[in-house]
Amino acid sequence: MDKCKTDEFKKIAYRIRKHIIEGTFNAGSGHPGGSLSCTDILTVLYFHSMNIDPKNPKAPDRDRFVLSKGHCAPALYGTLAERGFFPKEEIVKLRRIDSYLEGHPCMKSVPGVDMSTGSLAQGFSASVGMALAGKIDKKDYHVYTILGDGELEEGQVWEAAMAAAHFKLNNLIAFVDHNGMQIDGYITEVMSPEPVVGKFKAFGWNVINIDGHDYEQIIDAIEQGKMQKDKPTMIVAETIKGKGVSFMEGQVGWHGKAPDKEQRDKAIAELDEFLAGLEVE
């Protein structure tokens, strides 16, 4: 991919990261760690791969997206705001009583949200349902979803995986945000879902292992997924929890904690600096 294009993605992704910080800071709660780790995937989906129209968020033939790890709503909201589904000014009202930006994605209130999530694993099943509907209706749309690696501990994930392979849902492209952490610690210490790649292969999926912060790899994996004839695709994306904010990177403690004023200022300064660096190059 040429550098120009990569820089374009970076600019968008780092603006989304700023929304994540501003949103959780203003709310005084929320989940920055896992939001920051899936930001680059969301950027590619909403600014490159998905067939969507912010002016017509319910278009019947659109591609669908389900954030199965719904606690990362700040990343989805930041992406939708950047893409023009709703005004960016709304972000600072995250989780407020007078806002439609609910703590977890709410399809009834937030423009562009295709499925209400928050209870882990249910979104993945819902994405199977959307893909199955596409088959029934003989439509060309694709369904995308992002799961957390801790989320894989839910038995329902494997029920959904079984169903998707059984129904040959080649229109389903899923991601595991493989950041290695959940709330109580490292996934391998709490309750290991490894080996993730081998498990999905055994469940009959087309599995691709990539660097989840590399735009070219994300795009290529999606293209490979789209070419599948009879298998759903699982893209296991290696990521860093807290990506982009130095003091949040690789820290379990930033799973569900909002930055305070000082931390917010530091994070925004870092992200701004990164963005400024892209401008001058």
Add this chain to the structure above:
Amino acid sequence: MSKKIATRQAYGDALAEFGSDERIVVLDADLSKSTKTDVFKAKYPERHFNMGIAEGNMMAVAAGLSTCGKIVFASSFAIFASERACEQIRNSICYPKLNVKIGATHAGISVGEDGASHQCSEDIGVMRSMPNMTIICPADAVETRAAVKAAIELNGPVYLRLGRLNVPVIYDEANYKFELGKGVTLREGNDVTIISTGLMTEMALNAHELLKNEGIEARVINIHTIKPIDKEIITKAAKETGALVVAEEHVAYGGLGSAVAEVVVDNYPVPVKMVNMGDRFGKSGVPSELFKMYGLTPENIVSKAKEALEAKKKCCK
């Protein structure tokens, strides 16, 4: 003002306090810092197991452990503990009447900013419908400690409904005698009775004062054991005060209000007015603002008490 402690904190502290009983095993589902079972874990790491994000499995594993003589406390947020794992609780815990205690924290709309997906407001109704289940919803830290002790002593399933929010301590530790299945009369009065549970009890006490200023004497009864419910104290209140208000952090159907209405209809019908969330989901917001939006306030208890009084007057005509 007395100090404030979340009932989930008191739960974790009590597990650690009574944890020397080697039959006790504590399970969690990747939320041990929030459910506070990490306090037990720090003291007895060999008897604390993190089951990962897999609540249905956790409940049935708890059932299996209990058949081998363990007293199992299985914890998660109330929404996942009660409703995600609902059928496992029904078929593997309640049906065989096994010795599993469900420590369900973050119940109710007081969860706040996480929003409707995480504000478990149907659990009393769901759990109440299951034969063999005992349900305890403590009002403060003192009552929580006593409830954990009672749950250990009782052989059978128990659902402990606990909160995220710091709430005032209303009982005096030294003098409080907790009796499973018995309501507690906190204020005397013969005009109307306010029956409450959980964090609504503090609001009921405030409502009592507001009513007193208007010359209305309201009895206040705290119901910590929602099932089996104290029929005696409710029937007595119906007879002596002739009007009831039930306040709970729950949806309109199936909760304490329904339980009280069932008792009253069966034994001594009088007007009953409800203070609850109604037939709707919550939303994100600061708990104090949500309480106002959803009518969970002392002021609303007062106005419902007056409605109950009016209804009583009409009945007696």
